[in-house]
Amino acid sequence: MTTTTFQSGSNDHSSAGVSHAVGEFTVAWFEATPAYLVLRPAAAFLREWIAATPVGILLNLSKH
Numbered sequence: 001m002t003t004t005t006f007q008s009g010s011n012d013h014s015s016a017g018v019s020h021a022v023g024e025f026t027v028a029w030f031e032a033t034p035a036y037l038v039l040r041p042a043a044a045f046l047r048e049w050i051a052a053t054p055v056g057i058l059l060n061l062s063k064h
Contacts, residue, residue, distance in 0.1 A: 030036055050056045 051060060
């Protein structure tokens with residue numbers, strides 16, 4: 001026997017579980033591509049470079 005429950009007053013008929021599974025599949029697929037191997041180091045470099053700029057330093061100080 002299968003029971004389905006819906007939140008009252010919800011007009012959104014999409015399932016959060018389904019959208020979560022789609023997101024996980026997309027991330028897993030992207031991580032399996034050669035582009036991920038190139039983009040991951042490039043993104044790390046850009047993140048460190050931006051953090052070393054005066055604006056990045058000020059943003060980092062404002063977080064603390």
